[in-house]
Amino acid sequence: MTKIQINGREVEADPKQPLIRACHDHGGDVPMYCYHPGLTPVGSCRICQVEVAAAPGQPSRVVAACRTPVSEGMVVSTDTPKAHDTRRECLEFLLKNHPLDCPICDKAGECDLQDYSFNEGQGKGRSSEPRRKLEKRKSLGDVIVLDEERCILCSRCVRFFSDVTKKPQLTVEGLGSRSVINTFMDKPLEGNYQGNLADICPVGALTSKKFRFQARVWNLSKTLSTCGECSRGCSISVEALRAKEVKRLRPRYNAAVNQWWMCDTGRHAMAPITRPLAPEGAVLGGRLRGAAVRGYNGLELADESAATALAADMLAAHPGALLVVSPFATQEEATTALELARALKATPHFVSPAANNLKDDLLHTGDPCPNRRGLTELGFAPIEPAAALAALAKAPAAVLAGERVLEILGHEGLAKLPTKLRLVAYDVETSDIPALDVVFPVPTHVEKSGHWVNVDGHRGVLNVAVPPPAGVRRLDANLAQLARKLAATPVGS
Amino acid sequence: MKDFPKYLLSRVGLPESHTLRTYRAQGGYAAIEDVLKKPWTPEQVIGVMKDSGLRGRGGAGFPTGMKWSFMPDITKDPRPRYLAVNADESEPGTCKDRVLMEKDPHGLIEGCLIACFAMRAKAAYIYVRGEYRLSYNRLQAAIDEARAAGLIGKNILGTDFSCDIWMHKGAGAYICGEETGLMESLEGKRGHPRPKPPFPAGSGLWKSPTTVNNVESIFNAPFIVKNGAEWFKSMGVPKSTGNFLLGISGHVNKPGVYELPFGLTARQIIDEVAGGVWKGRKLKAFFPGGSSTGLLPASMADVVMDHDSVKAAGSMFGTAAMIILDETASIPQVMDVTARFYDHESCGQCSQCREGTQWLHQIFRRIAHGKGSMADLDLLVSLSNGMAPAKTICALADAAAIPTLAAVKHFRHEFEECIRLGRDPLRQDTQHAPELHEAHA
Ligand SMILES: Cc1cc2nc3c(=O)[nH]c(=O)nc-3n(C[C@H](O)[C@H](O)[C@H](O)COP(=O)(O)O)c2cc1C
Ligand code: SF4
Numbered sequence: 001m002t003k004i005q006i007n008g009r010e011v012e013a014d015p016k017q018p019l020i021r022a023c024h025d026h027g028g029d030v031p032m033y034c035y036h037p038g039l040t041p042v043g044s045c046r047i048c049q050v051e052v053a054a055a056p057g058q059p060s061r062v063v064a065a066c067r068t069p070v071s072e073g074m075v076v077s078t079d080t081p082k083a084h085d086t087r088r089e090c091l092e093f094l095l096k097n098h099p100l101d102c103p104i105c106d107k108a109g110e111c112d113l114q115d116y117s118f119n120e121g122q123g124k125g126r127s128s129e130p131r132r133k134l135e136k137r138k139s140l141g142d143v144i145v146l147d148e149e150r151c152i153l154c155s156r157c158v159r160f161f162s163d164v165t166k167k168p169q170l171t172v173e174g175l176g177s178r179s180v181i182n183t184f185m186d187k188p189l190e191g192n193y194q195g196n197l198a199d200i201c202p203v204g205a206l207t208s209k210k211f212r213f214q215a216r217v218w219n220l221s222k223t224l225s226t227c228g229e230c231s232r233g234c235s236i237s238v239e240a241l242r243a244k245e246v247k248r249l250r251p252r253y254n255a256a257v258n259q260w261w262m263c264d265t266g267r268h269a270m271a272p273i274t275r276p277l278a279p280e281g282a283v284l285g286g287r288l289r290g291a292a293v294r295g296y297n298g299l300e301l302a303d304e305s306a307a308t309a310l311a312a313d314m315l316a317a318h319p320g321a322l323l324v325v326s327p328f329a330t331q332e333e334a335t336t337a338l339e340l341a342r343a344l345k346a347t348p349h350f351v352s353p354a355a356n357n358l359k360d361d362l363l364h365t366g367d368p369c370p371n372r373r374g375l376t377e378l379g380f381a382p383i384e385p386a387a388a389l390a391a392l393a394k395a396p397a398a399v400l401a402g403e404r405v406l407e408i409l410g411h412e413g414l415a416k417l418p419t420k421l422r423l424v425a426y427d428v429e430t431s432d433i434p435a436l437d438v439v440f441p442v443p444t445h446v447e448k449s450g451h452w453v454n455v456d457g458h459r460g461v462l463n464v465a466v467p468p469p470a471g472v473r474r475l476d477a478n479l480a481q482l483a484r485k486l487a488a489t490p491v492g493s
Numbered sequence: 494m495k496d497f498p499k500y501l502l503s504r505v506g507l508p509e510s511h512t513l514r515t516y517r518a519q520g521g522y523a524a525i526e527d528v529l530k531k532p533w534t535p536e537q538v539i540g541v542m543k544d545s546g547l548r549g550r551g552g553a554g555f556p557t558g559m560k561w562s563f564m565p566d567i568t569k570d571p572r573p574r575y576l577a578v579n580a581d582e583s584e585p586g587t588c589k590d591r592v593l594m595e596k597d598p599h600g601l602i603e604g605c606l607i608a609c610f611a612m613r614a615k616a617a618y619i620y621v622r623g624e625y626r627l628s629y630n631r632l633q634a635a636i637d638e639a640r641a642a643g644l645i646g647k648n649i650l651g652t653d654f655s656c657d658i659w660m661h662k663g664a665g666a667y668i669c670g671e672e673t674g675l676m677e678s679l680e681g682k683r684g685h686p687r688p689k690p691p692f693p694a695g696s697g698l699w700k701s702p703t704t705v706n707n708v709e710s711i712f713n714a715p716f717i718v719k720n721g722a723e724w725f726k727s728m729g730v731p732k733s734t735g736n737f738l739l740g741i742s743g744h745v746n747k748p749g750v751y752e753l754p755f756g757l758t759a760r761q762i763i764d765e766v767a768g769g770v771w772k773g774r775k776l777k778a779f780f781p782g783g784s785s786t787g788l789l790p791a792s793m794a795d796v797v798m799d800h801d802s803v804k805a806a807g808s809m810f811g812t813a814a815m816i817i818l819d820e821t822a823s824i825p826q827v828m829d830v831t832a833r834f835y836d837h838e839s840c841g842q843c844s845q846c847r848e849g850t851q852w853l854h855q856i857f858r859r860i861a862h863g864k865g866s867m868a869d870l871d872l873l874v875s876l877s878n879g880m881a882p883a884k885t886i887c888a889l890a891d892a893a894a895i896p897t898l899a900a901v902k903h904f905r906h907e908f909e910e911c912i913r914l915g916r917d918p919l920r921q922d923t924q925h926a927p928e929l930h931e932a933h934a
């Protein structure tokens with residue numbers, strides 16, 4: 001560690017990191033555009049200027065903090081008039097051609113240009129020249145759209161591809177004030193990591209086609225969570241409009257798991273968490289609104305305690321039940337499922353679909369089971385959907401539990417199960433499965449707390465980002481209740 | 494004017510001056526032969542270069558021998574090392590390196606060999622301005638001749654010194670003359686200058702130790718090695734030694750490239766070397782060293798043309814490319830054209846430079862077309878102070894700001910006149926370039 005002074009305080013700085021990191025770590029408020037901790041620093045935007053002297057009493061000068069190495073004894077001031085002036089000048093240049101269309105810009109509210117201008121800028125512009133007229137909505141592929149006028153040419157997006165995915169796709173085209181960002185040969189962007197561009201672009205130049213005009217960001221609540229699309233379990237922030245409607249999933253820095261990034265599969269996995277409810281009074285055609293039992297006219301909504309009692313009776317009367325949980329089951333849910341397994345004298349399984357072809361050498365593992373490692377550590381055995389269906393066809397009874405367990409087993413296969421099977425399920429939604437006797441609704445992973453264990457053993461946290469629909473109880477509570485009931489009416493009695 | 498010894502252009506008038514035969518007949522390649530066969534140590538070569546006081550001819554006037562000594566100790570740092578010769582010559586007004594490359598390419602090659610020997614460089618890369626076709630062809634032919642004669646390649650002149658020389662053609666960007674932009678371009682990338690540190694001597698071409706020198710700086714080396722530091726110091730003034738190539742253009746009777754010792758005044762050069770201001774007119778102003786150096790008014794023409802004196806006068810010696818403006822020249826128009834150049838050539842990385850060069854150009858353009866306001870003049874000064882000094886990655890932003898500050902300082906009255914009248918009273922019907930940004934309209 002290198003000892004330096006920042007704003008009058010002696011601090012320790014990491015000699016491998018540029019000065020701007022030390023400033024940020026020790027409370028110095030230094031703006032940045034081209035610098036991003038996950039990308040090679042280029043020192044081009046010049047906004048991060050701070051005043052530096054080699055030692056106390058030495059003459060000081062203004063330098064770009066993101067390209068300045070720390071050196072023993074260096075005296076740094078982030079807050080002097082000279083530093084502020086230099087940054088203000090720089091901002092004025094950056095705003096010279098900026099369209100200032102904040103009222104219609106998705107980035108407004110989380111835009112570094114807006115924020116720093118507010119902090120440091122002068123209220124009034126001095127340019128009367130016409131602003132640059134450029135392409136306002138240039139499609140860069142399926143994920144991202146570029147507004148050339150808003151671009152401040154920080155080149156973060158260019159470096160994202162050269163540094164992170166290692167497959168360069170973007171470049172600066174043209175010279176000087178005629179520079180624009182473009183893909184090579186105008187080809188659309190490719191790959192599973194394009195969405196990150198909208199996050200790292202410090203302004204509203206690169207925006208997400210899916211999120212465009214969906215919400216003003218200041219109306220979004222942000223909840224720490226974990227992505228469920230593969231066993232990497234990237235740390236994410238679930239962002240919901242007025243804490244009700246999930247609008248956007250974004251990566252959240254986690255040094256051990258995903259750094260600053262996430263893949264587009266995870267980012268765009270909105271369907272499973274924004275499913276509409278089934279029509280009022282109905283069981284099918286959307287998310288379950290409450291427990292349902294099989295009546296004369298198929299599945300019918302029912303009182304939950306009655307449904308639990310029925311399930312317990314059925315399972316008690318038909319020993320040898322199978323227990324299969326979803327790969328989305330949290331450690332907390334799986335722990336109560338183990339209680340149930342003991343009551344049922346069943347071997348606990350989790351359904352483990354085959355690896356998909358999304359595996360890459362950055363984040364995606366290709367394994368669609370976010371909690372494989374946690375479930376395995378708890379003693380659950382993986383079972384493939386086909387094998388599970390075959391076992392179900394022969395079983396007297398079964399409990400299938402957890403978010404999307406039916407979907408992963410396959411509705412088509414489930415529909416063919418013999419009706420003599422006594423089947424109890426816990427899921428977000430069901431289809432018309434003739435063998436299904438009792439079904440309970442569950443929350444999605446953005447509607448509950450808990451955690452998963454990722455491929456490398458890191459705990460990924462889940463929090464309640466949006467409330468579950470009325471009448472939907474936690475799965476662990478439901479399973480615990482069933483286990484208690486079964487314990488009271490021993491299986492086989 | 495007193496007679497003085499000449500060496501830089503001593504061969505250019507000879508028939509077939511670009512061939513090995515002529516060069517050899519004039520004692521060419523004797524310096525490298527002496528260095529290799531005597532033999533000299535690399536440190537001795539650097540020593541004589543340092544003692545000579547030669548200052549770089551690429552614009553900044555940095556002592557060449559000192560620059561060479563910055564290369565890391567080979568016993569501690571075994572990376573390959575390179576010399577890059579800056580032949581991008583694109584500063585408006587500058588046209589001196591071209592004469593050397595076209596007329597005396599072997600002189601540059603011998604210089605490269607000496608420099609590579611001194612810095613233990615594996616190879617020299619000569620980065621030639623793309624438009625300089627004849628320079629490129631002549632140099633390439635000379636390299637081929639020298640290679641065939643055993644002067645380039647493995648075991649040069651039968652010694653264990655090996656060195657290669659390669660050429661690279663630029664594609665018309667001024668910024669590729671900036672030393673780190675040049676290196677990026679040589680590596681096949683966009684010519685975006687690199688922030689320093691690291692300096693080229695620590696991490697240059699392909700992250701290896703590299704020295705970048707101007708053509709004329711390198712061209713001086715064989716003469717210094719052959720004739721010694723004392724000989725070199727006997728020319729010029731104490732802190733600007735040797736002769737330099739003057740490129741003089743604009744409103745003079747005899748524009749051209751001349752070899753001169755340091756120490757003459759600007760007025761002497763204009764009147765005695767370049768035949769005086771043309772058409773019997775009076776001098777109004779001059780750029781002493783290319784368009785990036787601050788414009789000086791006629792009243793300052795008695796400045797001595799050496800690095801330190803021109804600096805003391807508030808400008809820069811630069812590349813000794815004097816641009817002469819007579820009394821009919823309109824300074825607002827001159828600045829419109831100058832600012833347009835920097836707007837066009839900024840690489841666009843740094844916010845201040847990308848936006849500032851465009852902004853300065855827009856303002857100058859308005860003023861020159863009678864659409865300026867008095868507030869514009871203070872804005873020009875304020876913007877220039879936001880762009881320089883040393884606020885950006887490279888000095889192009891400074892190169893745009895410096896002449897702006899000088900023009901407003903010395904010729905404020907002329908700008909004010911244009912603004913007051915709503916037109917430029919000195920406007921001449923010059924052909925005007927199309928609107929720069931219309932491509933985006
Ligand atoms: C924008 C810009 C353009 C430059 N163009 C040239 C050039 O065309 N030729 C040149 O020799 N030096 C040029 N330079 C200076 C080089 O960066 C470098 O200082 C020089 O080549 C060093 O050579 P010297 O030490 O032999 O003078 C330029 C500098 C800047 C900032
Ligand atoms: S598009 Fe965004 S990230 Fe890319 S250079 Fe422009 S401002 Fe930077």
Ligand code: SF4
Pocket residue numbers: 668685686838839840841842843844846847885886887888889890891
């Ligand atoms: S100062 Fe201008 S030319 Fe130099 S690196 Fe910055 S933007 Fe490019």
Ligand code: FES
Pocket residue numbers: 031032033034035042043044045046047048064065066067
């Ligand atoms: S953040 Fe340091 S120069 Fe851009």
